[in-house]
Amino acid sequence: MCGKEYSLYSDGGMFRRRGFNQAMILFLECVDDAGRRAMKEELLLKFPYKVERGKIGGLPISLGNDEQWTRALKYMLTHLKWLLAWISKRY
Template identity: 30%
Template structure:
């Protein structure tokens, strides 16, 4: 991507960062609803504010390569944390669904033909 023609890329990255931030707020809401408090509530290791991650802009336009690369590194670290939270919560909910299905079967187990 040319630095001089990267306005569309910048807008796309800002939108992506907004989605990542919104997911973080959703995850924190779910954690609070599940009774978690303090540091147990979901949070990113690097704060996302507007077009910045840990005070480094995600915009490519008029940005130094080293600073832009650092912003991407922080964004990927936040994405990794979001993925870990998502995988953990999907396995927890799958476990709960399995337990409910097993309880519905009763002590005799599935019907035999």
């Protein structure tokens, strides 16, 4: 953080996987921060999946089990879709 860059892509190498996982966790935190702000402005808004400590809906956003990772990404995209709908309606 603090001026450091984290890549949201990976060439599949083992050494880059750690940086990619950290980038995914930080991106999820950004999405969650935006969602929390939206929920403060509109009290009836509730996102379908809880985000906490690098997990969404209880699933880790880090690379790992393909099925769980795919489902976690689907949850994050759903979260983003809800956020986009709220932003479009609001602004």
